[in-house]
Amino acid sequence: MNTVAAYAATSATEPLTKTTITRRDVGPHDIRFDIHFAGICHSDIHTVRAEWGQPRYPVVPGHEIAGIVTEIGSAVTRFTIGDRVGVGCFVDSCRECDNCEEGLQQYCTGTGMTGTYGAVGRDGHPTQGGYSGGIVVDENYVLNIPPALALDAAAPLLCAGITTYSPLRHWNVGPDTRVGVIGLGGLGHMAVKLGAAMGADVTVLSQSLKKMEDGLSLGAKHYYATSDHDIFKNLRNSFDIILNTVSANLDLGRYLAMVDRDGVFVELGAPENPLVVPPFSIIGMRRSISGSMIGGIPETQEMLDFCAEHGIASEIEVIEPEYVNEAYERVIASDVRYRFVIDTESLRQG
Ligand SMILES: [Zn+2]
Ligand SMILES: [Zn+2]
Numbered sequence: 028m029n030t031v032a033a034y035a036a037t038s039a040t041e042p043l044t045k046t047t048i049t050r051r052d053v054g055p056h057d058i059r060f061d062i063h064f065a066g067i068c069h070s071d072i073h074t075v076r077a078e079w080g081q082p083r084y085p086v087v088p089g090h091e092i093a094g095i096v097t098e099i100g101s102a103v104t105r106f107t108i109g110d111r112v113g114v115g116c117f118v119d120s121c122r123e124c125d126n127c128e129e130g131l132q133q134y135c136t137g138t139g140m141t142g143t144y145g146a147v148g149r150d151g152h153p154t155q156g157g158y159s160g161g162i163v164v165d166e167n168y169v170l171n172i173p174p175a176l177a178l179d180a181a182a183p184l185l186c187a188g189i190t191t192y193s194p195l196r197h198w199n200v201g202p203d204t205r206v207g208v209i210g211l212g213g214l215g216h217m218a219v220k221l222g223a224a225m226g227a228d229v230t231v232l233s234q235s236l237k238k239m240e241d242g243l244s245l246g247a248k249h250y251y252a253t254s255d256h257d258i259f260k261n262l263r264n265s266f267d268i269i270l271n272t273v274s275a276n277l278d279l280g281r282y283l284a285m286v287d288r289d290g291v292f293v294e295l296g297a298p299e300n301p302l303v304v305p306p307f308s309i310i311g312m313r314r315s316i317s318g319s320m321i322g323g324i325p326e327t328q329e330m331l332d333f334c335a336e337h338g339i340a341s342e343i344e345v346i347e348p349e350y351v352n353e354a355y356e357r358v359i360a361s362d363v364r365y366r367f368v369i370d371t372e373s374l375r376q377g
Contacts, residue, residue, distance in 0.1 A: 028052060029059070032374040033159030034348050035085035036075035042352040043075070045374075048087060048155050050163045051148075055102035057163050060112055061375055065157035066091030066183040066341070067367040069213065069274070072355050074145055082145045089157025089369075090116040090143040093172055093182040103166050111172040113331070115185035116321050118143050118154060118168045130325040132168075158348065160374035170328050173335035180340035183213065183366040184331060186321065187341060191218035191270060192330040193322035194293045195225060198268050202226035207262075207269035207285060208247070211238045214272035214295055216342055216365040219245045221330075224337040230266070232258075232282075241364065245342075259284065264312065266290055276300050283308035283316070291315040343368045 028049040035046045053059050071088035073079045092114040096106050106112065120127050121137025133140055141148060144156030155162075172181050191214055200206055204227040208218045211233050222229040223246025230249040231242040239250045251258045264287040271277070274296030283304070286292050292314065294302065304316060322330065334340060342365040346354055354367045 029161070029163075031160040031162075032377050033087045033155065034351055034369075034374070035087045035155075035158075037085050039075070039077035043158070045348070046085065048085075048159060050161060051150055051152065053098050053100050053163055054165075055100040056165050056167070057100045058096050058103055058106050058112070058166050058169060059098040059161060059163045060094040060096045060169075061161050062092055062094040062157055062159060062371045064093045064179045064182045064345075065089040065159075065369045065371055066186065066343075067351070067354055067358060067369065068183075068186050069358055070186070071156075072358060083153050086145055087155035087158050088144055089159070090114070091182045091185045091187070091368075092143070092157035092162065093178040093185070094161070097161070100166075105166050106169065106171075111174070111178060113170040113172050113181060113185050114143060114157070114162065114164050114168065115170070115189060115327055116143055117141055118164050119149060122167075130323040132323045133321045158351065158369060158371070158374070160371060160377070168324060170324070170331055173332060175335040175338070176331065176340055179345055179368050179370070180343050181331070181334075182368050183341035183343065184217070184334055185327065187213045187217045187366060188221070188334065189322040189327045189330050190214055190295055190319070191272070192221050192333070193326055194268075194270060194295070194317075194319040195221055195227075196326070197319065198291055198293070200225050200227050200268060203228055204268065205266045205287070206230070207232055207266040209233075209253075209269060209271045209277070209282070210273035210296075211242050211365075212272060212361060213341075213363075213366045216241070216245055218270050218272060219247045220339045221333075223247070224333070224339055230262075232269075238364075264288065268293060270295055272296055274298050276302075279303055280305040280308045283314055286312065286314045288312040289314070291317055294318040341366045341368075345370050348374055
């Protein structure tokens with residue numbers, strides 16, 4: 028076992044504090060890497076505050092992890108010491124079910140995916156995430172971060188990036204596809220960048236016009252405030268796909284009416300209450316409603332390579348680990364453009 032410094036939550040109400048955790052020894056198929064950067068995802072906050080069920084405390088959050096390999100197991104073939112690597116939302120899965128065999132580990136029907144934190148690993152120990160100095164992960168669940176991507180701005184791609192890339196790919200977004208993106212936050216700003224890089228005609232649907240300049244410079248062609256009720260009339264049947272990155276409960280009927288015939292509305296956020304779907308809003312134009320959850324290992328690698336090729340990464344604000352509790356409050360207030368990333372250097376030093 029190996030100890031590393033980390034930031035952990037000890038209860039739903041206490042601030043995160045610095046502590047020490049252990050990582051397993053490097054097994055034949057494992058790699059150990061120094062964590063250099065860890066993004067802050069809203070899911071981290073939901074988890075530590077027990078909003079998605081009671082976690083096993085202490086919890087070290089963080090599933091947007093980027094760093095450099097320091098040790099490899101005897102049977103490791105895909106990585107070597109010094110490689111730039113990343114880990115996203117899961118660190119294992121059953122490896123045997125149809126979905127795992129297809130590289131869709133996020134939909135594992137065997138054991139289910141093993142979350143990067145808050146789950147229990149094959150070794151029987153709780154998994155702990157990226158707000159720490161280092162981690163040991165099976166090489167099959169580790170991504171290569173291409174040289175063209177800076178490690179800090181690449182970290183959020185491992186959750187926010189893949190969560191938006193996967194549905195854009197699944198629904199064949201390409202040149203001139205009309206893409207609507209609801210919300211311009213951590214997920215939304217990546218949806219705009221990725222959609223634009225795929226050649227799509229991207230529209231941001233935000234509560235206000237406050238971030239309009241940002242949205243247009245990130246690659247959106249149009250930007251509308253949903254507080255202006257006329258847009259729901261003016262944009263009827265205007266999109267092939269709408270990605271909803273907002274986790275609030277929306278007046279879904281009005282948004283569905285903006286989807287064109289045979290188009291799809293994709294839910295990426297997780298609102299607290301069930302979705303209310305007026306039947307004629309999907310009957311009328313043969314519209315679909317779907318959801319999508321992160322992406323598998325092969326697609327996550329494809330996304331990182333795509334980002335490197337197109338010069339895309341997250342817009343970030345880099346912070347020290349001590350700032351994490353304040354950062355949480357700002358994430359909740361949507362006061363970040365567009366992702367906090369923790370520089371974990373002080374945690375690597377113990
Ligand atoms: Zn996340
Ligand atoms: Zn499986």
